[in-house]
Amino acid sequence: MLNITNPANGSVIAELPEDAHESVVAKYRAARTAQPAWAATTLEHRLACIRRFREGIVRDLDKLAAILTSEVGKPIRQSRNELNGLLGRLDFFLNETAAALAPRQVFDDAGLREVIEHEPLGVIANISAWNYPYFVGSNVFVPALLAGNAVLYKPSEYATLTGLEIGRLLHAGGVPQEAFQVLVGGGHVGIELLKEPVDGVFFTGSYATGKRIAEAVAGRMIKLQLELGGKDPTYVCDDVDVAAAASSLADGAMYNTGQSCCSVERIYVHEKIHDAFVDAFVREAKSFKVGEPTAEDSYIGPLTRAQQVKVLQMQVADAVAKGAQLLAGGKPIDWPGGHWFEPTVLVNVNHDMLVMREESFGPIIGIQKVADDDEAVRLMNDTDYGLTAGVYAKNEARAKTILAQVHAGSVYWNCCDRVSPRLPWSGVKHSGVGLTLSTYGIETFTRPKAWHLRAP
Ligand code: NAD
Secondary structure (H helix, E strand, O other), X not given: OEEEEOOOOOOEXXXXXXXXXXXXXXXXXXXXXXXXXXXXXXXXXXXXXXXXXXXXHHHOHHHHHXXXXXXXXXXXXXXXXXXXXXXXXXXXXXXXXXXXXXXXEEEEEOOEEEEEEEEEOOEEEEEOOOOOHHHHHHHHHHHXXXXXXXXXXXXXXXXXXXXXXXXXHHHHHOOOOOOEEEOOOOHHHHHHHHHOOOOEEEEEOOHHHHHHXXXXXXXXXOEEEEEOOOOOEEEEOOOOOHHHHHHXXXXXXXXXXXXXXXXXXXXXXXXXXXXXXXHHHHHHHHHOOEOOOOOOOOOEXXXXXXXXXXXXXXXXXXXXXXXXXXXXXXXXXXXXXXXXXXXXXXXXXXXXXXXXXXXXXXXXXXXXXXXOXXXXXXXXXXXXXXXXXXXXXXXXHHHHHHHHOOOOOEEEEOOOOOOOOOOOEEOOHHHEEOEEOOOHHHXXXXXXXXXXXXXX
């Protein structure tokens, strides 16, 4: 049995039967059998299913937000924000899939035509994370289903009730039970799923697990996409509106209690404005309302995973031992049954410290002073990760010169912690391989087949 607990107070909110070897095999076989018939439906039919799924999200939005908040601890307004944001993503896929997957004639001369058609991959495994389950899940299963794939979806064990709701709404929308199946359980269920001969693996989660998954499927010659963690840096130049930059970056670091793959995790500030920026940032961080995630005015909630409290404690202790100064927070919050951590700001940090090297995934930030743009670029690139990076500057040319030198999948000028369905979402280095979103993120669920057609 899988116990679903509320991270705010430790209470058990559900007990669910977990999948095991036999049920995973049965679900895989059913998906394999069902996939050709699903792929043979018209794209119009599949779009109509996703449109009805969207209607279900709109209709049940408050209930879905409450479930998400209860199992993940996301403050309720942020849960509603995620669901409202999902609608825009669904609209993107609903509007763009037909054009993205239309056959393309790329050559026509003297009776010889060349055409690209998009075939579905087949049965795909979607192993997902808990921090934005609607976003990271839908980036995969929506375009995958629209392209005619069957999907075996394993939500995180920390977002299982949400995963089951997603299944309920897709089936109510008309997606056949066998073409989209939810697998319940933790990492061992993911391991079982990967033993089945799926045609593609689409994973969102940590680098450590991503590496294990890559090793598990190596040699199988199937499509593998890994959307992994980050240690996302931002550089604040000397010509910015300090208060505005501090407010935007405090939100980018602490929103979702700092548990976003593209949370701001490191800040470098030009020495000319460093002290003013730090003052403004600390004021912002101290103003964030920590409270019950069900309360409308809560901004910081509990950490979803109990073990992350220790990770954050270790990062703070390590930084302070090496000379960092703690300006806000720094310790767990005493909260009966729950796992909570204070919004935390460290300065005088450097790259010998864990807080500037390892993903924190919590409401904690290190702010480092730099002398110039070159030093900022060097430090931003001094990481194993490469998901996003940002620059706050008045001058666009200066920001672009800096960002062009930073190795990251997404770069931001005067914004942060942002994902757009219209743009490809990808990481470099330990942040992953492959991409979702944009029209590339629709095509990625297909095999482009090359047709060489010579008329007799
Ligand atoms: P995780 O790696 O612990 O787990 C992710 C999923 O993998 C879960 O469903 C888990 O049950 C499963 N799993 C665990 N071990 C497995 C194994 N050996 N084989 C198969 N499946 C296994 O990650 P998490 O805690 O759920 O998510 C947080 C991480 O995800 C952070 O590092 C975050 O940055 C990253 N993330 C990345 C993106 C992105 O778009 N790049 C988005 C969201 C989260």
